[in-house]
Amino acid sequence: MKYKTTIGLEIHTQLLTKTKAFCSCSANAFDSEPNTNICPVCTGQPGALPVFNEEALNLGIKAAIALNAKINEYSRFDRKNYFYPDLPKGYQITQYFYPLANNGYIEIDGKKIRIQRMHLEEDSGKMFHEGEDLENASYSYVDYNRSGIPLIEIVTEPDIESPEEARKFMEKLRNILRYAEISSGDMEKGALRCDANISITDTEKNIQSNRVEIKNINSFKFVEKALEYERNRIIEAMEKGENVPKETRGWNFSTRSTFSMRSKEEEADYRYFPEPDIPPVIVTQEKIEEIKKQCQK
Ligand SMILES: [Zn+2]
Numbered sequence: 001m002k003y004k005t006t007i008g009l010e011i012h013t014q015l016l017t018k019t020k021a022f023c024s025c026s027a028n029a030f031d032s033e034p035n036t037n038i039c040p041v042c043t044g045q046p047g048a049l050p051v052f053n054e055e056a057l058n059l060g061i062k063a064a065i066a067l068n069a070k071i072n073e074y075s076r077f078d079r080k081n082y083f084y085p086d087l088p089k090g091y092q093i094t095q096y097f098y099p100l101a102n103n104g105y106i107e108i109d110g111k112k113i114r115i116q117r118m119h120l121e122e123d124s125g126k127m128f129h130e131g132e133d134l135e136n137a138s139y140s141y142v143d144y145n146r147s148g149i150p151l152i153e154i155v156t157e158p159d160i161e162s163p164e165e166a167r168k169f170m171e172k173l174r175n176i177l178r179y180a181e182i183s184s185g186d187m188e189k190g191a192l193r194c195d196a197n198i199s200i201t202d203t204e205k206n207i208q209s210n211r212v213e214i215k216n217i218n219s220f221k222f223v224e225k226a227l228e229y230e231r232n233r234i235i236e237a238m239e240k241g242e243n244v245p246k247e248t249r250g251w252n253f254s255t256r257s258t259f260s261m262r263s264k265e266e267e268a269d270y271r272y273f274p275e276p277d278i279p280p281v282i283v284t285q286e287k288i289e290e291i292k293k294q295c296q297k
Pocket residue numbers: 020023024025037038039040041042043148
């Protein structure tokens with residue numbers, strides 16, 4: 001085969017906790033009236049202090065066990081700073097420098113797809129626009145019910161070699177998360193969301209394209225379709241001898257095509273630093289064994 005496809009995935013999945021990651025608000029965002037499950041912590045009021053939800057940690061550990069990952073005894077939360085209306089604090093609490101777990105894998109048709117890291121973080125609020133997007137909308141609404149729901153982000157190594165394999169990975173991941181009662185895995189409800197990056201290598205000329213990222217894919221079918229579209233677009237450009245810019249693209253499900261969102265060069269600097277209000281997360285071997293035992297029941 002002349003063209004080799006290289007794909008890596010970043011997956012956000014909501015953990016099935018009763019309450020949010022850092023406050024006691026209900027984590028059931030989907031069935032509630034907008035802005036009813038909110039408090040000073042998850043709406044970022046001055047002076048409000050987050051307290052980490054042990055249930056979220058336990059589900060994160062369970063996910064790491066289910067995905068064959070190494071759980072780190074020490075992990076820590078950091079602040080990812082950016083401004084957007086769905087993020088009332090002006091930063092997201094995540095684990096950047098010290099993730100909960102590393103080096104997992106899922107097997108697809110006898111092949112291991114490696115997982116580089118798994119980390120805990122909080123979800124943002126959700127925006128609704130009257131019109132296309134924030135810039136062109138006549139009105140925009142924001143619902144903070146989702147703000148602060150615990151997530152685990154799963155980052156794969158670029159081991160996936162086709163759009164079909166990417167879909168199979170997502171399906172298998174969803175089955176594992178559902179079976180172990182870690183997440184509902186409902187892509188249509190946003191409980192499982194996927195960003196995919198893809199590059200193509202011309203193996204005859206030994207030229208590799210830039211990496212293109214596709215953001216926020218919300219169905220298994222679209223994971224495959226969006227990556228197929230992108231693979232064809234990149235190969236077409238390479239055949240014409242054109243440069244494929246390094247960029248972030250979105251998937252438009254009505255036109256069944258991707259569109260440019262921003263070039264990678266303009267990507268924000270998130271000024272990560274350690275979250276001063278939450279102590280480090282220490283996971284003992286005993287705790288891991290205890291959760292393993294629960295899994296075997
Ligand atoms: Zn709250």
